[in-house]
Amino acid sequence: MHFLIIWCYCKRFRAVIHEFRTNTREFGANTREFGGNTREFGANTREFRANTRELEQILVSLEQILVN
Numbered sequence: 001m002h003f004l005i006i007w008c009y010c011k012r013f014r015a016v017i018h019e020f021r022t023n024t025r026e027f028g029a030n031t032r033e034f035g036g037n038t039r040e041f042g043a044n045t046r047e048f049r050a051n052t053r054e055l056e057q058i059l060v061s062l063e064q065i066l067v068n
Helices: 002-067
Strands: none
Touching: none
């Protein structure tokens, strides 16, 4: 009887360990994806800032044309 109880606990423990490993792999994949998205966001932010500076220069030039 004790053997059966121990066997059931061992089987459940193995299932929990398997689930933990699966979740760990999934977490790692999500972390890598998050890192990629963060890098992409940084690149988009830099591009947005560059476009904003360019727009500001165009507006200054337009203002100078209108003043003259």
